[in-house]
Amino acid sequence: MKWWRDAVIYQIYPRSFADSDGDGIGDLPGIVGRLGHLSELGVDAVWLSPFYPSPQADAGYDVADYRDVDPIFGRLSDADKLISSAHERGLRVIVDLVPNHTSSQHRWFQAALAAAPGSRERDRYVFRDGKAGGPPNSWHSVFGGDAWTQLPDGQWYLHLFDAGQPDLNWDNPEVRAEFEDILRFWLDRGVDGFRVDVAHGLVKQADLADWHLPMLPLTSEGTEGGPRPPMWDQDGVHEIYRRWRKILDGYPGERILVAEAWVQPAERLAAYVRPDEMHQAFNFEYLEASWTAAAQRSVISRSLAASAAVGAPTTWVLSNHDVIRHASRLALPVGSPRPNGIGARDPQPDAVLGLRRARAATLLMLSLPGSAYVYQGEELGLPEHTTLPDESRQDPTWFRTGGASVGRDGCRVPIPWEADSPSYGFGPSDASWLPQPAVFGELALDRQLGVPGSTYSLYVSALRLRREHGLGRGSVTWVPAPDDVVAFRNGDVLVLTNFGSGSTALPAGAEVLLSSEPVSGLEVPGDVTVWARLG
Template sequence: MTIEQTPAETPDEWWRHAVIYQVYPRSFADADGDGVGDLPGITSRLPYLAGLGVDAIWISPFYRSPQHDHGYDVSDYCDIDPLFGSLEDADTLLATAHDLGIKVVVDLVPNHSSDQHAWFQAALAAGPGSPERARYIFREGRGEGGSLPPNNWLSVFGGSAWDRVEDGQWYLHLFDSSQPDFDWRNPEVGDMFEDVLRFWLDRGVDGFRVDVAHGLFKEESLRDQVVPEGEPQRGGTDVNATQSMVERTDRDEPMWDQPEVHDVYRRWHKVLAEYDGDRMTVAEAWTQSPESMARFVRDDEMSQSFNFSWLLAAWSAASFENVVTSTFEALEEVHADPTWVLSNHDVVRHVTRYGGGEQGLARARAATLTMLALPGSAYLYQGEELGLEQVDVAPEHRTDPGWLRTKDTDAPEVGRDGCRVPIPWSGSEPPYGFGPGSEQPWLPQPADWAGLTVEAQEADPDSTLAFYRRAIAARRTLLGSPPTVEMLDLGEDLLAFRRGEVTVVLNCGSAPVPLPAGEVVISSAPVTDSLPGDTAVWLR
C-alpha cells in the first residue's frame, strides 16, 4: 500500500516537517533557586536544545496564574507570572532562541480562565443576567430551589462540572472549579482572544499550541450527556488514563467538538496570515476519530493537530500500521501534514507505558526512531531524550488537581505529577543541576537518577541522549524525500515502510528476524544480520 501526500506547501512553512520539543517551564531549568523552573532557566539551556537538533520549542503556560492547575488557569494572558520571570525575560528567551535558529511556540488556553481573572471576578460582582456574567457559562440550577447542577456533565478532574456561587447560580468548569469555561457564543470572548494573539505575535512568537481546542463551544442547549446503561460516565478528555481515551469512540459528548469551534480557527487563521514568518497553530484536540481530527487542519483553519492515535496505539505492528494508514487517509482530503507524538505533560511517559525498565526503554527508542522517519512533524517531551520513566510521586507531594479533587473518593486519580518531575542535568543527587542549591525541587526527584543526567549521558556514546541526537540528525537525510510512504508486508510482527531511499523496519515481536538487505543508516539498538525484538532500523 502506498500513501500519497500532496499538501499545498510553500518553502517557508517550517512547521510541516519540524522536530518540536515541549518545555514544561516548572520542570525544565531553575535559574533563581526557588525549586521551580523559569524563563531565564529555559534561556540558559537553549544551546543544549540547539545541540539536540530540534527546530522549535513549545512552552507550556507561563502567564499570570494562581497556579491551581500549574498555569492552565490563566488570570492575565498578556503578562508573565512572577514565578517564571517577566515580559523582559520572555523577550530575551525569544531573541536567544531565534539567534540559535529555534522557533518558539507558546501555549494558549482559550477554553477557560482562572477564577481570579478580572472578567470572572467582575461576573461574580455583577450578578445574574449581567453582561459580565454572559462572558462565562452561568445557569440556574435544577430541582427544588435550583439546588442541583444544570446538567449531568462531569469535570475532567473528577466530580461535577458545575459549582454554585453565593447568589444561587451555577457556573460550568469542565476542568477544575478554579477554571470557569468561557461562553464562546459571546462575541466579546472572541475579540479578547484576537487581542491576545496579536499581543504575542507582535512580540515575535512563531505559533500557538491551543489547549483544549475542541472544547470552546458546547452544544447550545447544554443538555444532559447520554450515557449507555452499564457504562461509567466520565468527564470526556480523561488525560490520566490512556485506555479511557481509546474507549471514547462514538460516545455522546455535547461538551466537546461542536461545529461552531471551526469558525474560531478560521478567524485566527486570518490573523496569523497578517504576520510574516509563517506563524502556526497546533490543536490539542482529543477527538473521537482521525476524521474529526482532520477537520481542525483544513486549509483555512489550523496548521496542525496533535495525532494522539500514535501515542495511544498498543505495542504491535498492526496497531502502528493502522495509525499510519488511517492518519494519512484522514488528512489526504484536507491536504494537511500529520504530527506524531509519544509523550507530553498529560500522559504517562512512554518508557513506562511500554513496560518500563530495559524493555520499556528499548520499545521507546524503537517507536521514536520509527516516528522520526514518518513525514510530518514530530513532537518530543522534555526528558524523553534521557529515557526518563514515570515517577511514582508520593501522595504527600502530589499537586495535580485530578488527585486533589478525587483523593478522598472511592476512585482516586493518581494525577499527572509523575511525568512532570524536574529533569536531571548534572551531579549525583537531587536537584541534579536543575537549579542552584541542594534542595529538592517542587516535585522530588528520584535518588537513582544520577546515571540519567545530561552530564552523564553526554559522556556515553550509547546513551539515550546520544541516540536522540543521532536520530534527529539522521531525520534530516529524509527531509528531501517525497512525503510518500509505501507500506511493506515483511511479517506479522513487523511494521515496515519505504520512504524515498530509506526502508524503516520496526520489530514489535520478541524474537529476532533476518535483517533486510541494505546499508544501516541508524538503529535503536545494535543490529547484526538480524533485527532483535523491540528494535527499529533505517536501511538505505
C-alpha cells in the same frame, strides 16, 4: 516547503526545565541558559507550556492574565529575551494559549462574581440556573467530581476542569474579540505560533444536554454507535479558528496554530487542519495506539490518509505533560487502557523493557513524514516517577478524585542535567518543586553526552539523519513483512520495527544507518527499530 510541515518541536514545561534562582521552580531565565541544549539536540522549535500569571490551581493552565508573566517564572522582559535568544539560534517559539477557560482569579470572573445573574459580566462565562435543586445538567469534570459549582446567589458556573477554571462562553462576542487581541499581543512580541489548549472544547452543544459519565474523558469519541459528547468537537469551533488563521496569516514568517484536540476518528481531527484553519493537530490516537504491529500500521495508515485528504501534515507525538512518559507507558501490559498516572501502590512498569520500547517507538515516530513533538527529558530516556510520595502531589485530579486517580505529576518532575549537582543540575540549590527519583542521576545529560548508544546520542543521531534524508518531507510505502513487523520505505530509507519476541531479518545488502538497540548482522531483535539503506 513550509517549516512547520516537517518540524521537530520540543516541549518545555517551564517549571520543570531549568531553575535559575534556586527556588525549586523552573523559570524563563533558566530556559534561556539551556537553549544550547536544544540547538545541539537538533530540534527546530520550542513549545512553552503556560508561564502567565496564575494562582497555579492547575500548574498555570488557569490563567489570570494572558498578557504578562507570572513572577515565579520571571518578567515580561524575560519572555522577550527568550524569544529573541531562541531566534538567534534558529529556534522558533510557540506559546500555549488557554481559551476554553480562565482562572477564577481572572478580572473577568471576579467581575462576574460581583455581578447579578443575567449581567454582561456573567455572559462571558457559562452560568446557568440549576434544575430540581441540583446543577444544570449531569456533566462531570475531566479532573473528577461535578463540572458545576454553585454560587451563594443560587446560580451555577461550568468548569470542565477544576473549579478554579471557569469555562468561557464562546458565543459571546467580547470573548472572541479578547482572544483575537491576545493573539496579536504575542505575535507582535515575535512568537511563531500558539498551541491551543483544549481546542475541541470551546463551543458546547447549545442545549447542554446531559452526559452521564462519572469522570469526563477528554476524547470526543462517543459511545458505541452513539453521539459525540455535547461538550467536545462541536462544529462551531471551526469558525473561531478560521478567524484566528486570518490574523496569523497577516504576520510575516509563517506563524502557526497547533490544536490540542482529543478528537476521533482521524477524519474529524483532520477538519482542524484544513487549509484555512490550524496548521497542526496532535495525533493522540497514535500516542494511545497499542504496541503491536497491527495497531501501529493501522493508525499510521489512517492518520496519513486523513491528513492528506485536507493537504495537511500529520503531527506525531508520544509523550507530553498530560500523559505517562512513554518510557514507562510502553512497559504496561500491551492493550491495556492508558491510566492517568502510576502510583507507588500500582504495579510497577519494567524500566528496562519500557526504555527499550520507547527508543524503538521514537525511531519509528521520527521516521514518519510530517511533524513530530518531543517532550522535555524524553531525549534522556526519563521514566515516569512512579513512586512519587502522595504528600508531594499537586495535580488537581489527585484531590478531586480523592486519590483514586494519581494524576499527572509523575511526568512533570524536574529534569536532570548534571548527576553530581544539587537537584541534578535543575537549579543551584537542592530545591525541586516535585521530588526527583534517584534514577534521574543515572540518566542526567552529563552522563550521556558523547556516550555511544545512550538515549541522548540516539536522539541526536535520529534528528540529524531525519534532516539529511528528508524523512519529514517524504512518504510511506509499505513493505511486505511478517505479522509482528512494521516495515516501510521513506525515500531512500527502509524503516523496520520488530514488535515480536523473536528476531526478523533485514533484506540482503541492507546497510544499517541507525538502530534503537545494537543489531548483529541483518538480524533485528524484538522491540527494536532499524533505519537502513538498501544496496
